[in-house]
Amino acid sequence: MAKLISSLELPLSPRPANKSLTDWLYAELRCAILDGRLKRGVRLPSTRDFALQHCVSRGIAMLVMEQLRDEGYLTSKTGAGTWVNERLPDDLLTVCARMPAKPEKAPAFLSTTTRAIRPFQSSDPDVTLFPIDIWSRLNSRHWRRATKALLGGGDSAGYAPLRNAIAEYLGTSRGVQCQASQVIVVTGTQQALDLVARLFIRPGESAWIEDPGYFAAAWALRNAGANIVPVPVDADGMDVKRGMQLAPRAKLAYVTPAHQAPLGVTMSLERRIALLRWAQSAKSIIVEDDYDSEFRFSGVPIPALQGLDKTGSVIFIGSFNKVLFPSLRLGYIIVPEQLMDKVLRMKYQMDLWANSINQAVLTDFIVDGHLGRHLRRMRETYAERRCALQDAAEKYVGDSLQLSGMHAGLATPAFYRAPVASREFEREAADQGIDATSLERYSVSKRRIRGVLLGFAAFESREINHGMQKLAAVVEKFERNTKH
């Protein structure tokens, strides 16, 4: 079935002075077919539309199309139109001067759309459980009633009703102290980190980062020229005293207090207070990344560090990309009042504003109670899957694999005994069809860690069991090798 392109305009090179209109149009169309800009099977506009688009007479357009048809480039049928032939004469494929160079293949990690999701991929939520019907209903409602304001632009701080909804949601569920006027809607954590790093770090200035810690936070800080200071993490979270010894005058500290990425520990109250005191005296900024605290399975939700901040030292960052679906690309920054203008100006300079229609749909999703319902459902599902992972590990691997940090999130660290580098472990697991992300990827100081990150959220218990049997074979292989 031919695809319609009749409304699309094909850009053509300007006509050289020494070429007739007919020769020029013929050469341009033939080249567009050969270099693939006009794809095989694509239907062309009518000669009338085509003539109008390219400011030639209809007679010339008909002449050129006839010529190309006679040469085997086009086919036409009365009443059905004209389209590019599915098969072009092979020898003609090599003669076009404008044949593009073979496009460079982008590294696979830059696109996740064709990636197979297999156990135990660590960062994925289960998108198959997202209530698509509700979202598309809300989406259609907004498109049907799309106002000029909604289509015509946006607000750099974010869609006002969404800012209200976020402030209310965070106050209730995360103990964040903020007004809607302190909320800036961004495309997600990564943009928030980039923005904050650009604003608060000058090249060569120091920034603390948890070690092991979120590598993408390190990317943003490095891009801004920061001198990255890895600060060790223990069972109480980032070791603030150590940070003060290493770089007392650091400009910024990046932390994940509710559920440390990747180890999963919770920052103790004592450490939180120590961190706030340090930031106040050093006049530094604390960047609190609250990336997946919605998914806490046991105990009371841990209130945000931001809620303890009395001096405006904390910038709080959160994201809907894991909570709803990763391609949504919407998140938020909660900014202390005195920094709001500065942060907002930077957001404007970076990309003006986030997609307004998606923000309006998200607002309804929150305000109509769908977010709360979805979170409850996902929390229950993920809690079951977390138990399935724990049970499968006990059944198939036993003491050889210790899971920890299982009280929240979508993934858990797993530590093995065999003295093998975790990159090697990761590679062997991949060969067996399993994702086991090396924890060394998170090691800012490049320290050796005998552990991997296992995601459980996106997999049913059957897949978890099957995956764990494969993982058991990997563990066994390395244990066997070390005995010999």
Ligand SMILES: Cc1ncc(COP(=O)(O)O)c(C=O)c1O
């Ligand atoms: C520590 C941490 N923060 C934030 C995010 C989410 O970032 P974004 O909102 O840019 O998708 C992730 C995703 O894996 C993460 O691991």
